[in-house]
Amino acid sequence: MTDIDPQEHLSQIPHAAALGLELISHAGDTCETRIRNAAHLVGDPDTGVIHGGAITAMLDNVSGMVARPEHMPREKAAIATLDLRIDYMGAADPSKDIHARAHCFKRTRNVAFVRAVAYQDSPDDPIATSTATFMLGTRNEPGKP
């Protein structure tokens, strides 16, 4: 199996690259990514605070990265987000990076359950948390129109 490494995979996702998502670590069922606040991600021009949507995208992406079982080759099957629930605990400090850490705490034959947290100083002081479920082994080629 010649699966590509997670950093390479991340940089090949156009939207992740456009957001500036960086891989910090990926081991087993846990993954951590980082995003730097940038001018194009601002949601509130009055304060410079990053838009919640960018945090949503970050949590979705980092959660998806741990959902896939290690033995499942990327080229054979995709995973699909079934649902994603996000709680926003507070505005991010525009001067600091945002980290997102995800952990897949249960996988069944068809479904992966993932929790993630977005934070700046410490995961114990989150700016957002999420719970997501993913369908494993979905179609990964264009369907019929």
Next chain:
Amino acid sequence: MKLLDEMHARGDGRDVVWLLQQIPYARFLGLQVELVGEEVMTVLPFAEHLVGNTNLPAVHGGAVGAVLEITAQLQLIHDTASERLPKTIDVSIDYLRSVGPKTTYGRAIVTRRGRRVANVRAELWQDSRDKPVAAAHGHFLLAPL
């Protein structure tokens, strides 16, 4: 001048078309908005930098979530001529179909508006409104935290 103050000063406290243009993150997504009667309709033209899965191809789940959230917020602002931007408390997203390489449309309904919190449902579709590609419901804070 604060964004919403400026919107009110311009003579229309419900001018969501102008408001969206002021948000850098919305410009990054390429998101547009139209008013259809009293309904806010968001329009997301397909673009390469939105892609989350290059094989299908499909729009990134995070971008989908962001558009649902922005659609809900714009409908709230339009309904209330709010003095402050509604803050997302939580949002729960269902991914229903693959969001393909074509234009996506969004609508939202404010299901309940209290003094401090509003409940909003939002939906995205591509080919036909009765075939939604994603749906969300969320709680938004109208009063200071």
